[in-house]
Amino acid sequence: MRLFTMPSRPIERFDSSGVVVDLLPGLLGESQITVAHVAAGGTIGAHPTAHRQLLAVVSGVGQVRGEDGTVQGIGPGSLVLWDTGESHQTWATTDLVAVVVEAVGVIDLARRFPEGLDDHANVVHQA
Template identity: 40%
Template sequence: MEILSFDVSAGQPAEAYGSVGVTAQALFRGEAVAVTVLHVAAGGEVGRHPAPVDQLLVITAGHGVVQAGSGDWENVGAGQAVVWLAGEEHTTRAVADITAVVIEMAAAL
């Protein structure tokens, strides 16, 4: 057994795609799945990028908005999840600090 910490201080700054106010903590990496905890500070953003594989964003705390492609911004918050399919452009913005679990699923990561 291993106990993992995923509070904000355990994460590493994530600045890819012009992201701001984001920290990421990889919890698990396997052949077919990867699990990462993201913290997005209020006013922060995960920059627009294509999903490299199918992704599930499970919001456990906070709230913000998400957008896929050039579609409308959608409100999301704790207790909700968002699915992006491989190749789908998307971005996430935090209105209040967000904690989310990202599950990436593919035949091989």
């Protein structure tokens, strides 16, 4: 077994505020995985994705916006997928923790991940 420390850094690009990310190792240089900590009232500012991007909410409540401008609520268990080049933004209503995966390849959501409203979380999932 080997133990490592995840490096952390604040994110201020794109007018982001209240955001700190923990960096995880990439996969074959084709993906980037981070853990985003967004303080209540903070935002990951509007910007286009460099690759397909998946936001998986671990804790907290917030909102996301995609290319079409629609704002949707998110909470624990929400998965949000943005396509390459899609402009998007995330806001935290409460302190929010999410795993962010940026991938060049396919993100397979076909079978195990239902798209749409989750009655238990009362939030909308996008895929």
